[in-house]
Amino acid sequence: MLESLQMRDLYRKFYPEEKDCFTYWSARFQCKAKNKGWRLDYNIVSKELEGMAVDVIRMKDQEGSDHCPLIAEFEETLLR
Numbered sequence: 001m002l003e004s005l006q007m008r009d010l011y012r013k014f015y016p017e018e019k020d021c022f023t024y025w026s027a028r029f030q031c032k033a034k035n036k037g038w039r040l041d042y043n044i045v046s047k048e049l050e051g052m053a054v055d056v057i058r059m060k061d062q063e064g065s066d067h068c069p070l071i072a073e074f075e076e077t078l079l080r
Contacts, residue, residue: 006046007046008046010042010056010072011042011043013056021039022035023038023040023042024041024068041070052077053074057073
């Protein structure tokens with residue numbers, strides 16, 4: 001569906017083969033410690049912005065939430 005909308009999943013652009021790249025772990029049953037989770041959070045961008053993306057950082061070790069922050073990094077020229 002994203003292809004038909006010409007939208008892109010940035011994480012998959014940079015890490016197409018990565019397994020178990022979860023962004024959510026249930027607080028029950030020690031799911032984060034066992035790395036049993038779901039990929040619920042995304043950086044979805046237009047085709048134009050995809051070309052300006054440099055990386056996506058998945059902050060899986062960040063504490064304080066059951067969700068993992070995703071940070072999309074873009075070329076500096078995008079900020080001008």
